[in-house]
Amino acid sequence: MKVMLDVAKDMIYAAIDEARRTGNACSIAIVDENGWLVAAERMDGALAPTLDIARDKAWSALAFRIPSSEIHKFGDPATPGFGFNTENWNDRLTTIAGGLPVKDGDSVIGGIGVSGGTPEKDVAVCQAATKAINLSPAA
Amino acid sequence: MERVTERVTDKETIFDQRGHITKITLGMAQKMLEAAVRYSVEIAGFPCSIAVVDASGAVIAVHRADGAPPGTTDIAIEKAWSALAMGMPTLMLGRFIDPRVAATLPLGAHAIGIANRHRGRLCAIHGGIPIREVGTGLGLNVIGGIGASGCPSAEDDNTVSQAGFSALYDD
Numbered sequence: 001m002k003v004m005l006d007v008a009k010d011m012i013y014a015a016i017d018e019a020r021r022t023g024n025a026c027s028i029a030i031v032d033e034n035g036w037l038v039a040a041e042r043m044d045g046a047l048a049p050t051l052d053i054a055r056d057k058a059w060s061a062l063a064f065r066i067p068s069s070e071i072h073k074f075g076d077p078a079t080p081g082f083g084f085n086t087e088n089w090n091d092r093l094t095t096i097a098g099g100l101p102v103k104d105g106d107s108v109i110g111g112i113g114v115s116g117g118t119p120e121k122d123v124a125v126c127q128a129a130t131k132a133i134n135l136s137p138a139a
Numbered sequence: 140m141e142r143v144t145e146r147v148t149d150k151e152t153i154f155d156q157r158g159h160i161t162k163i164t165l166g167m168a169q170k171m172l173e174a175a176v177r178y179s180v181e182i183a184g185f186p187c188s189i190a191v192v193d194a195s196g197a198v199i200a201v202h203r204a205d206g207a208p209p210g211t212t213d214i215a216i217e218k219a220w221s222a223l224a225m226g227m228p229t230l231m232l233g234r235f236i237d238p239r240v241a242a243t244l245p246l247g248a249h250a251i252g253i254a255n256r257h258r259g260r261l262c263a264i265h266g267g268i269p270i271r272e273v274g275t276g277l278g279l280n281v282i283g284g285i286g287a288s289g290c291p292s293a294e295d296d297n298t299v300s301q302a303g304f305s306a307l308y309d310d
């Protein structure tokens with residue numbers, strides 16, 4: 001399965017539904033398996049920068065194939081990635097919670113990023129979106 | 140796979156008592172994007188990316204049709220932003236920076252200098268249209284912009300944007 005526009009839209013609609021239910025206005029971004037943006041939407045009332053932050057989270061989660069909140073562990077002295085150089089990278093790298101890779105079985109088919117609420121709320125919105133298209137949230 | 144068909148956002152275009160649109164909501168942006176994506180795929184024949192920005196220039200929504208080149212999303216955003224920022228379709232901006240047009244004008248009458256302004260964000264390629272409170276004339280309040288990118292000819296991008304813009308006035 002690939003993240004086509006229809007799939008991305010379904011995920012976004014489910015995410016908006018969940019965000020409304022929990023009472024926060026946020027932005028949702030979906031990237032495909034190569035990290036390119038497929039769709040992004042900002043709910044009425046969500047702050048302007050949230051859309052780009054959501055996109056950064058989606059890209060980061062997809063690129064590392066782990067939730068964006070876990071990327072900071074690479075900088076932990078106890079892990080092999082300690083001291084990794086971020087200088088010549090895509091400047092989208094972020095370690096804020098709220099980005100999840102979207103998995104179909106074992107393969108990562110895309111990423112989703114949500115920004116606008118607390119980290120817990122953002123992650124819950126991500127999970128609602130992946131659940132809506134019958135994929136297990138990768139977290 | 141079960142599809143989520145229920146649309147969670149109200150797509151009604153909101154007019155005030157004067158018949159003006161004062162603000163673009165997410166629902167209105169979705170309505171425009173849906174029409175523009177459909178037009179680009181089914182009529183123009185080239186899948187496009189389309190973006191809608193609000194009065195502050197912040198993106199409300201951007202969609203990339205299946206098969207559109209991945210870099211087109213950012214260009215669509217830039218076109219929508221430029222149309223909003225300058226209050227005119229980007230095809231008019233294109234005329235301003237066209238050296239052939241400038242060559243026919245007296246010094247000071249052309250605007251070649253606007254190329255690459257705004258830290259390079261200003262995009263003078265056809266395909267961006269400003270959205271106004273009412274009507275389409277110059278000098279009216281601009282409340283947003285729509286931009287499309289993905290057709291081999293930028294003039295087709297402009298048509299895709301127009302299709303999206305017209306959907307704003309659909310029932």
